[in-house]
Amino acid sequence: MSLAFLHAHDCSEAQTDSVWGVSWARNDAVVSISADGSLKQWASSTGEPYLPPNATAEYQTPSPHTLGLVSLSVSSDGRRALYNSLEGLTSLWNVETGRMEGTFESFMREEGMGNAEAAWSVSLNPSGSTYASAGSHGNLTIRSAEAETFGQKISTVFSGRNKFGMCCSFSPDGRRIALSSEIGHVFILDVESNTFVNTFTSHAMSVRSVAWSPDSSLLMSASEDKRLILYDVRASSGNAGGAVATFSGHSSWVLCADISPDGRYGLSGSADKSIKVWDIAARAAVSTVQDTGEVWSVSWRPIAPAVGSVGAFVSGGEDGVVKWWRGAGTGA
Amino acid sequence: MLSEHLSQDEDSDTLSGELDVTRELEELAIDFITQLCRAGSGSKNILDGESSESEETYPHKPSINLEMADRTRTDPVTGLHSSKFITFPKRSSTASVKFAQLFKVVNCMHEAVIDGVPVTKRDIFYRDVPLFKDQRVVDTIVDDVAASLKLERSDLNVRATSKGIFCGSTLSINLTSGDTIRGNDSEASLIPVGEEVHTYSVEEDLGWILIVEKDAVFQTLCRLNVTNHALLPGRGLIITGKGYPDMATRHLVKTLADSLSRTIPIMALVDGDPYGLDILSVYKYGSSRLSHENEKFAARRIKWLGLLSSELAGFGIDKDALIPISQHDEKKAFKMLQRPSNIMPAKWRKELVHMLHNRRKAEIEILSSLVSLNTNPDEGCPPQTDLSQRIPLFKYLHIKISQFVKSSRAQ
Numbered sequence: 001m002s003l004a005f006l007h008a009h010d011c012s013e014a015q016t017d018s019v020w021g022v023s024w025a026r027n028d029a030v031v032s033i034s035a036d037g038s039l040k041q042w043a044s045s046t047g048e049p050y051l052p053p054n055a056t057a058e059y060q061t062p063s064p065h066t067l068g069l070v071s072l073s074v075s076s077d078g079r080r081a082l083y084n085s086l087e088g089l090t091s092l093w094n095v096e097t098g099r100m101e102g103t104f105e106s107f108m109r110e111e112g113m114g115n116a117e118a119a120w121s122v123s124l125n126p127s128g129s130t131y132a133s134a135g136s137h138g139n140l141t142i143r144s145a146e147a148e149t150f151g152q153k154i155s156t157v158f159s160g161r162n163k164f165g166m167c168c169s170f171s172p173d174g175r176r177i178a179l180s181s182e183i184g185h186v187f188i189l190d191v192e193s194n195t196f197v198n199t200f201t202s203h204a205m206s207v208r209s210v211a212w213s214p215d216s217s218l219l220m221s222a223s224e225d226k227r228l229i230l231y232d233v234r235a236s237s238g239n240a241g242g243a244v245a246t247f248s249g250h251s252s253w254v255l256c257a258d259i260s261p262d263g264r265y266g267l268s269g270s271a272d273k274s275i276k277v278w279d280i281a282a283r284a285a286v287s288t289v290q291d292t293g294e295v296w297s298v299s300w301r302p303i304a305p306a307v308g309s310v311g312a313f314v315s316g317g318e319d320g321v322v323k324w325w326r327g328a329g330t331g332a
Numbered sequence: 333m334l335s336e337h338l339s340q341d342e343d344s345d346t347l348s349g350e351l352d353v354t355r356e357l358e359e360l361a362i363d364f365i366t367q368l369c370r371a372g373s374g375s376k377n378i379l380d381g382e383s384s385e386s387e388e389t390y391p392h393k394p395s396i397n398l399e400m401a402d403r404t405r406t407d408p409v410t411g412l413h414s415s416k417f418i419t420f421p422k423r424s425s426t427a428s429v430k431f432a433q434l435f436k437v438v439n440c441m442h443e444a445v446i447d448g449v450p451v452t453k454r455d456i457f458y459r460d461v462p463l464f465k466d467q468r469v470v471d472t473i474v475d476d477v478a479a480s481l482k483l484e485r486s487d488l489n490v491r492a493t494s495k496g497i498f499c500g501s502t503l504s505i506n507l508t509s510g511d512t513i514r515g516n517d518s519e520a521s522l523i524p525v526g527e528e529v530h531t532y533s534v535e536e537d538l539g540w541i542l543i544v545e546k547d548a549v550f551q552t553l554c555r556l557n558v559t560n561h562a563l564l565p566g567r568g569l570i571i572t573g574k575g576y577p578d579m580a581t582r583h584l585v586k587t588l589a590d591s592l593s594r595t596i597p598i599m600a601l602v603d604g605d606p607y608g609l610d611i612l613s614v615y616k617y618g619s620s621r622l623s624h625e626n627e628k629f630a631a632r633r634i635k636w637l638g639l640l641s642s643e644l645a646g647f648g649i650d651k652d653a654l655i656p657i658s659q660h661d662e663k664k665a666f667k668m669l670q671r672p673s674n675i676m677p678a679k680w681r682k683e684l685v686h687m688l689h690n691r692r693k694a695e696i697e698i699l700s701s702l703v704s705l706n707t708n709p710d711e712g713c714p715p716q717t718d719l720s721q722r723i724p725l726f727k728y729l730h731i732k733i734s735q736f737v738k739s740s741r742a743q
Binding site: 017018020066067068070086164182206252253271 | 650669
């Protein structure tokens with residue numbers, strides 16, 4: 001079975017360097033972050049800059065940072081955008097008001113602590129009160145996401161390996177956090193007990209991105225070993241390696257992944273300049289979309305498509321252009 | 333008669349110049365000895381006066397502080413250095429060693445100026461290896477003294493031993509001694525120190541100049557006869573400072589940059605990592621540590637030829653061939669990214685940012701380990717009768733040097 005996806009449109013103005021993160025939220029706006037340090041947002045219907053309802057004349061996206069932005073986590077309703085820069089400046093921006101709710105310099109040494117572990121990847125708790133961050137030494141840290149106490153450390157758990165944390169992600173039900181490392185390990189933290197309950201070692205090369213299924217039961221990892229692996233998080237325990245499927249086909253590093261809102265399709269972007277759509281149940285690729293440069297980020301439209309249609313997704317990559325794609329035959 | 337008179341004046345000028353320098357060096361020693369005496373007599377008074385009342389607290393511990401120029405911090409407006417101090421006593425057990433090292437160097441300089449016999453930094457090091465332990469200690473002290481006394485190193489009659497080499501028959505160097513170093517297309521020649529050079533002479537058909545970071549790459553190119561190769565656009569010159577370039581190498585590059593027409597590109601081949609870029613930065617903008625001599629040696633028009641991580645994909649090099657960055661690379665990269673834009677061009681910033689994000693760097697060795705390089709089949713390379721064409725490094729340079737020469741001539 002194969003599906004076709006068509007290029008619907010692009011954002012109205014490219015960012016001046018690679019797009020390293022995109023996120024399509026329920027308000028149908030897409031937020032994108034770039035190597036040029038800027039955060040932008042776009043209305044999905046037109047690709048024009050997005051303005052929230054009741055936006056004042058002064059409404060603006062944050063002014064660009066001096067260094068690139070490497071991690072983005074947007075609340076599912078699209079109201080708040082958490083993002084992190086190359087050197088570890090974590091910021092929380094309120095999309096509706098256009099105001100910064102908090103910033104935290106994770107690279108600064110905290111009192112009484114050893115060396116600072118600058119954050120690389122950040123993920124907002126679905127509840128909105130905290131966020132998780134992964135840093136260079138294998139720790140998963142939970143910090144406050146409330147405006148008054150933004151960045152305040154709540155807990156740190158060591159994964160057991162002093163390796164660079166490439167990605168962390170809260171499960172949609174907020175009960176688990178996945179952490180992936182530069183040497184390929186994927187760890188699952190149980191939030192309530194604040195302990196790591198799983199370690200998956202199916203990859204031996206860096207896992208740059210992980211994505212949860214909407215029901216929080218499956219996790220998909222994207223690795224520099226050119227494969228994606230699907231883990232059943234609930235069925236396995238300990239280090240038995242809950243891998244249930246491997247998706248091969250990319251000819252270079254897989255850089256990003258996402259799972260569709262109905263849980264049926266995986267989505268991946270690669271350094272081989274293509275985007276692949278995977279049928280999870282069939283364990284096979286059903287579509288390959290050719291892009292012009294490395295694809296660093298992909299995101300499904302979070303609203304489940306009408307029965308019979310396959311939905312839409314957005315991608316961002318080397319050329320700094322955010323692109324919308326929709327399943328062929330789905331009409332307008 | 334007149335000529336005798338003139339030469340006498342010249343001699344007395346030199347003589348008075350020398351006297352100034354020797355006096356400056358002697359002042360440094362006198363300052364130290366004065367402080368030493370004062371400190372010695374001071375403590376005696378304190379002990380006599382107050383030992384019975386407070387044996388545990390000294391009101392003011394006598395110390396020796398020698399003021400030197402801090403070459404890493406310069407006032408952007410006045411160009412003057414801020415100060416650092418060599419002090420005694422200090423927590424560390426090596427406090428007195430610093431003074432010993434300093435005055436050993438000053439003594440050598442003093443001798444050199446009076447005798448008129450120049451001494452090299454290496455010579456000074458070998459006068460007392462156990463005291464200095466490392467060549468760099470001597471290098472630093474020599475430059476510190478020069479900066480503090482606001483003199484050039486040559487005024488102190490200290491010459492750097494040069495480590496840079498060049499290859500290419502288009503360049504000849506005429507020395508003040510009367511000898512000439514003639515460049516060769518298959519062998520390296522040593523670059524002499526600036527003070528020994530009378531003139532550089534370059535043949536008219538010189539087409540390009542390539543500066544190479546590493547000695548190993550330089551040697552490979554030398555053996556391939558790149559400076560006089562049928563496939564390259566004209567005769568060329570290759571130079572290496574074997575890592576961070578010394579003054580002699582920078583002097584040569586600067587002179588060539590200033591004197592030659594802009595149709596002759598000066599290009600640099602460095603690793604696509606922070607250290608490579610830093611080396612390029614020294615040639616192009618000067619060294620942050622020797623800022624008091626910078627403008628004289630910055631060759632602004634030097635261009636970055638490669639190796640850029642971003643271009644490797646275009647040559648068919650797999651991302652897996654790139655080398656993981658180390659913690660050193662990370663720290664260095666972040667530090668460099670803080671430099672102002674006048675010494676950190678946007679293109680370099682972008683490479684560093686992407687390098688940190690990819691967590692990979694591109695070293696020139698990547699080209700050596702390849703079996704073949706994907707190039708456009710329409711490039712027009714003749715069948716592989718020439719061994720050099722099979723070498724990816726050569727193919728890469730062939731393409732890039734041709735591009736740079738073409739665009740330099742177009743301007």
